[in-house]
Amino acid sequence: MKKILSLSIVLLFIPLIMLADSAKTLFEIANDHFNKGEYEQSITLYDSLIRNNIESSSIYFNLGNAWYKIDEIPKAILFYEKAKKIDPNNKDINYNLELANTHIADRIEAVPEFFLKTWWKNIVYMFNEEEWTYINIGVFSFLMLFIIIYFISNKPSTKRFSFYFAVIFILLSFTSGIIGYNSYKLKTTHNTSIIFTPTVNIRSAPDENSSTIFILHQGTKVSLLDESKDWQKVKLSNGSEGWLLKTDFEKI
Amino acid sequence: MHYKNKYWLIILLLLFVGEVKSQKVQFTVDAPAKVELGGQFRLTYSINQDADFTGPNFKDFQLLGGPSTSSSTSMQIINGRTSSTTKKSYTYYVKAIKLGKLKLPIAKVIVNGKEYKSAPISIEVLKSVNNPNATSIANSNTIKNAEFKADGVVFVKSFVSKRNIYIGEPIILTQKLYSKERLANITDFKEPSYTGFWKEGIDIGELKLTKEVVNGQSYNVVILNKSVLFPQKSGKLEIGSFKLDAVIQIIKKRKARDHFEQMMYGNVIQYYANETVTLNSPKLKITVNALPSNKPKGFTGVVGKFSMKAEIDKTELKANDAFNLKITIKGSGNIGLLEAPKINFPPDFEVYDPKVSKKSKKTANGVSGSKTYEYLIIPRNEGDFTIPSFGFYYFNPQTEHYESSISPEFKIHVTKGEGIVFNGAASSSVNRDEIQYLGKDIRYISTAIGNTKEIDSHSFNSLKHILSLLSIFVFSILLIIYLKKQEKKKGNTSLMRLKKATKMAKRRLKIASSFLNNNDESKFYEETSKAIWGYLSDKFNINLSELSMDIIKTKLVDNKVNDTDILEITQILEQCEYARYAPSRNQHDMLELYDRSVKIISKIEKTLK
Numbered sequence: 001m002k003k004i005l006s007l008s009i010v011l012l013f014i015p016l017i018m019l020a021d022s023a024k025t026l027f028e029i030a031n032d033h034f035n036k037g038e039y040e041q042s043i044t045l046y047d048s049l050i051r052n053n054i055e056s057s058s059i060y061f062n063l064g065n066a067w068y069k070i071d072e073i074p075k076a077i078l079f080y081e082k083a084k085k086i087d088p089n090n091k092d093i094n095y096n097l098e099l100a101n102t103h104i105a106d107r108i109e110a111v112p113e114f115f116l117k118t119w120w121k122n123i124v125y126m127f128n129e130e131e132w133t134y135i136n137i138g139v140f141s142f143l144m145l146f147i148i149i150y151f152i153s154n155k156p157s158t159k160r161f162s163f164y165f166a167v168i169f170i171l172l173s174f175t176s177g178i179i180g181y182n183s184y185k186l187k188t189t190h191n192t193s194i195i196f197t198p199t200v201n202i203r204s205a206p207d208e209n210s211s212t213i214f215i216l217h218q219g220t221k222v223s224l225l226d227e228s229k230d231w232q233k234v235k236l237s238n239g240s241e242g243w244l245l246k247t248d249f250e251k252i
Numbered sequence: 253m254h255y256k257n258k259y260w261l262i263i264l265l266l267l268f269v270g271e272v273k274s275q276k277v278q279f280t281v282d283a284p285a286k287v288e289l290g291g292q293f294r295l296t297y298s299i300n301q302d303a304d305f306t307g308p309n310f311k312d313f314q315l316l317g318g319p320s321t322s323s324s325t326s327m328q329i330i331n332g333r334t335s336s337t338t339k340k341s342y343t344y345y346v347k348a349i350k351l352g353k354l355k356l357p358i359a360k361v362i363v364n365g366k367e368y369k370s371a372p373i374s375i376e377v378l379k380s381v382n383n384p385n386a387t388s389i390a391n392s393n394t395i396k397n398a399e400f401k402a403d404g405v406v407f408v409k410s411f412v413s414k415r416n417i418y419i420g421e422p423i424i425l426t427q428k429l430y431s432k433e434r435l436a437n438i439t440d441f442k443e444p445s446y447t448g449f450w451k452e453g454i455d456i457g458e459l460k461l462t463k464e465v466v467n468g469q470s471y472n473v474v475i476l477n478k479s480v481l482f483p484q485k486s487g488k489l490e491i492g493s494f495k496l497d498a499v500i501q502i503i504k505k506r507k508a509r510d511h512f513e514q515m516m517y518g519n520v521i522q523y524y525a526n527e528t529v530t531l532n533s534p535k536l537k538i539t540v541n542a543l544p545s546n547k548p549k550g551f552t553g554v555v556g557k558f559s560m561k562a563e564i565d566k567t568e569l570k571a572n573d574a575f576n577l578k579i580t581i582k583g584s585g586n587i588g589l590l591e592a593p594k595i596n597f598p599p600d601f602e603v604y605d606p607k608v609s610k611k612s613k614k615t616a617n618g619v620s621g622s623k624t625y626e627y628l629i630i631p632r633n634e635g636d637f638t639i640p641s642f643g644f645y646y647f648n649p650q651t652e653h654y655e656s657s658i659s660p661e662f663k664i665h666v667t668k669g670e671g672i673v674f675n676g677a678a679s680s681s682v683n684r685d686e687i688q689y690l691g692k693d694i695r696y697i698s699t700a701i702g703n704t705k706e707i708d709s710h711s712f713n714s715l716k717h718i719l720s721l722l723s724i725f726v727f728s729i730l731l732i733i734y735l736k737k738q739e740k741k742k743g744n745t746s747l748m749r750l751k752k753a754t755k756m757a758k759r760r761l762k763i764a765s766s767f768l769n770n771n772d773e774s775k776f777y778e779e780t781s782k783a784i785w786g787y788l789s790d791k792f793n794i795n796l797s798e799l800s801m802d803i804i805k806t807k808l809v810d811n812k813v814n815d816t817d818i819l820e821i822t823q824i825l826e827q828c829e830y831a832r833y834a835p836s837r838n839q840h841d842m843l844e845l846y847d848r849s850v851k852i853i854s855k856i857e858k859t860l861k
Contacts, residue, residue: 027701034697056704062697069694086705096694105633130703133711137720144728151732152739184712198635199600215599217633 023054031062039066057087064096073103074219078194081221081252085187088125104219110237124179129187132180139176143169193234193249195220202242206231213242222249277301279361279368282341286376287348290404292316297359297370298341305342308357308370318344348377406431406500408533410444410491412481416539420555421649422480422586422619424454427494427533430464430471436526437499441476444533445492448485448540452588454478454614480619482555482586486542493533499526543647548654550594551645556585560593560644562659571634571669577627579606579659581644584620587612592625593644593659598637602630631666638663757787757853761846768842774832776842780849781828784821787853801825813859820852 030045046063049055060083068076080097087093113121127135146169149162201212206228216222222234225241232249235241282296297319299305307319319342327336342359355374360367406429413424429438438459456478464473476496483489501524508514508521543555559582566575581590587610597603604627612621631637639662648655711717760783767776789796792807801822808818827845 023704024701031697031699050707053707054704055707056702058698058700058702059704065694065697092695092698099694130711133714133717136712137717137724140721141724144724148728148732148735152735180712184710188708188710199598199633199637212599217600 023049023052027059027062034062034066034069037069039069042066043070055082055086057083057090057093059083060086061090061093061096064093064100068096068100073100074194074196076100077104077219077221078250078252081192081194085252087128088186089128101219105217106220108220108236108238111239124182124186127183129180129183132176132183136173136176136180139169139173143173190251191224193222193224193251194218195222195244195249197248200244200248202234202240202244204242206233206243210243214240216244221252224251277303277361277363277366277368279303279370281356281359281370281373283356283373283375286378289348289351289377289379292345292347295344295346295356296341298339299361299363299368300337300339301363302338302340303361303363303368305340306360306362307342307344308359310344310346310357312350312354313357314347314349316345316347318342318346351377351379353377405433406498406529406531408476408494408496408498408531410494410533410536412491412536412538415537416541417483418541418555418647418649418652419483419486419543420553420586420589420647422482422556423538425451425477425479425481425491426475427477429474429476429496429498429531430466431474431498431500432469432471433500433502434524435461435472435474435498436501438474438476438496439499439528440495440497442495444494444535445490446481447492448483448487448489449491450482450484450586450589452480452482452614452619454480480614482589483538483540486540489538489540491536491538493535495530495532498529498531500529501525502527544652544654546654548643548645548656550643551647551654552591554585554590554644554646555649556583556646557648557650557655558583558585558644558646558657560657560659562642562662564639564662564664567663568665568667569631571631571666573669574628574630575664577629577639577662579625579627580622581624581657582622583646585646587619587621587623590623593642595627595642596640597629598631598639600631600633600635601637602632604628604630631664634666634668636663636665756790757783759783760786761850761853764849765846768839768846771839773842777828777831777845780845781825781832784825784828784849784853787856788821791856808856811859813856817852817855817859820848821856824849824852 026045026049030042030049033039033042033045043063043066046059046066049059050063060079064076064079064083067073067079077097077100080093080100083090083093084097143166146162146166150159150166153159153162195216195218198218200216202214202216203210204213216236220236222236225233225235227233227246228243230246231243232246233241233243234249278298278300280298282294282298284293287293295313295318297305297308305319305321321340321342323338323340325336325338327334329335348354353374353376355372356370358372359370361370362368408427408429411426411428414421417423429435456475459474459476462473462475464471477494481491503522504525505520505522508517508519513521543553561580561582562577564575564577566573569575577595579592581587592606592608606625606627609624609626610621611623612619641659641661643656643658645654645656647653760779764776764779764783767773767779785796785799788794788804788807789799792804792811794803794807805818805822808821824845831841831845
């Protein structure tokens with residue numbers, strides 16, 4: 001039974017592994033183009049990887065770099081953000097993203113976060129989503145191990161000791177589960193986007209004739225809220241909200 | 253005329269007669285035959301004797317002054333005959349106020365109780381043509397200058413171009429000085445009060461003297477001041493009276509002082525004298541209508557007729573380059589109060605305060621001119637921008653409607669500029685941190701493709717994840733169940749035996765004790781040995797058949813039982829075996845053995861636990 005299961009898992013990953021091999025060569029060719037300063041070619045190659053449904057933080061990071069080199073800052077920011085989503089703790093990604101953000105027009109003062117939220121975020125970003133999954137599985141395995149020990153041992157001291165550890169690991173597997181779930185939600189939901197239109201009027205209502213509340217420029221990151229037909233309600237990191245056309249931004 | 257001469261003749265005749273018949277009462281009236289209307293003249297009644305004079309009653313004439321009396325006495329000696337003549341005259345200053353042939357009022361004198369009446373002389377009052385003073389002076393013997401009266405001779409007046417206007421509609425106010433006399437100077441001009449008006453002066457240059465005919469009379473006219481007034485509120489407004497002191501020169505006459513003067517200028521000398529007159533203009537009432545209530549949005553209260561022209565010099569430029577928006581508003585009306593039309597510039601534009609230039613001309617028709625606003629605009633970011641069309645709204649008093657002049661909409665295409673990006677118009681200072689960044693380059697690309705995944709794949713909550721957790725769980729449960737089962741299989745007998753061991757031992761010992769009481773020696777030893785064997789067999793989970801003394805010894809050693817206890821057990825067991833086959837022992841020995849057995853079992857039980 002178990003053998004069949006593990007076999008099926010392996011079979012499932014074979015095509016991916018095969019793909020990864022050709023993807024690797026493609027990626028390296030793209031990197032060569034980048035090194036020669038042929039950024040457009042490298043972008044098409046990186047893009048072809050993504051069109052083939054392959055992603056990795058490195059592909060996004062390199063794409064961001066290539067766009068940055070040809071001075072398309074909004075695109076660069078978009079791909080850095082995508083890379084960050086997969087690998088939130090990567091120093092290179094964060095550095096380049098911060099650098100790209102100095103080139104955009106809007107300087108938005110973020111509302112200070114509640115310190116617990118910041119802590120929570122730091123914890124979530126400590127590992128990427130995949131790592132959290134492994135942590136979760138590992139912690140759960142330990143939990144089960146201690147449960148087994150508890151049930152099997154005859155010695156009262158061993159029983160007591162394994163009971164305490166089981167309790168600790170129940171808590172750990174719950175927290176790792178919650179954090180992992182959070183990390184997974186952050187990765188799979190696309191509720192942030194980057195503005196692509198050079199100058200956008202943010203309106204008070206989903207209507208061309210409504211008054212302009214403020215103006216945003218390309219490269220600014222916004223959170224997505226409600227939508228209404230062609231219009232999208234967005235929120236800035238400083239808390240301001242308003243409507244803009246869906247054609248004005250691209251989701252991360 | 254003829255008739256009049258006759259009178260004169262009669263008077264002369266009478267005089268002549270008087271001369272002959274001295275001391276005859278002569279009562280005469282002296283007045284000009286003709287006077288101009290409004291002219292002043294002297295009316296003199298003379299009598300040649302002392303008399304009581306009763307003044308006349310003026311009806312058709314206005315008495316200005318008098319009577320002033322004078323008397324003269326002359327002595328004549330002719331052919332030794334001395335005759336003296338006394339003359340007394342009463343002079344009135346009179347003004348003709350009615351036209352036509354008028355009878356002079358009659359005066360009376362009483363001489364020696366006899367009453368004499370003055371002759372009923374009539375004079376003709378004509379329409380005035382010339383200076384009235386001149387005639388009156390011309391006919392007078394004694395030169396007395398009339399008191400100067402300003403009425404109708406010198407006056408000031410304000411004129412406005414329109415009396416019924418709208419708020420903000422300009423009117424021209426002209427302040428004029430009229431004079432028949434020569435003007436020497438104007439001093440102490442006091443502006444009227446312009447409550448509710450906004451005033452703008454018109455430069456009229458130097459004061460000029462012009463001629464103007466008012467009511468058929470010609471005047472010297474000086475335009476003192478011209479200004480444009482803009483009413484600021486509705487209702488009945490009043491332009492107050494202005495005040496000035498005019499110095500006019502009037503001709504006065506006097507008699508020649510000496511012969512020399514007489515030779516040079518004649519008997520009467522004319523000269524100019526300055527007379528200062530304080531003049532007040534009448535007030536003016538002006539009706540100001542409020543503007544109609546259907547004011548358009550963007551109307552700032554400008555009244556007149558205007559047209560606006562707006563133009564930009566570039567429609568395509570790079571970010572951070574500048575372009576100009578020029579708005580010219582031309583027309584007539586209150587240019588000074590014009591405000592720039594409100595323009596909704598795209599917020600991204602840096603718009604500097606406009607350069608304003610104004611050209612205005614104030615003419616008799618009002619104020620006209622143009623005002624130009626020049627905006628310097630710098631788009632800070634790329635993109636397509638629109639300056640929406642804006643309007644200039646005004647009220648046209650001619651058509652009595654609001655009118656507007658609308659600009660076109662300007663589309664501006666801003667391409668990417670050079671240099672650093674501006675962080676909005678508001679933030680002029682860049683952080684020091686960010687400046688440090690500007691010189692730096694991005695970090696190099698990663699050379700390894702890393703962990704590739706399908707797009708939007710996720711490991712958490714994935715099949716792999718769930719299956720892993722589930723399989724670990726199931727595996728653990730199965731493992732527990734399996735181990736438990738194994739244990740049960742093994743432990744079913746051993747565990748039970750273990751538990752039963754002491755119980756069985758106790759029961760066997762009890763049976764043994766009953767044999768002890770019955771003194772059944774062989775049965776007692778048999779039971780005791782069974783009890784110990786059975787206990788040990790249960791304890792070590794070994795069948796009785798397989799049990800031997802050596803096995804028991806090794807088992808006990810394995811379970812860390814004291815050597816002395818092991819020895820004791822072997823001794824007890826040996827004693828039992830021995831006694832079973834050689835039953836000669838007394839009861840005391842049996843009792844001792846029994847106690848030892850109980851002790852050792854409890855002891856072993858303790859150590860084995």
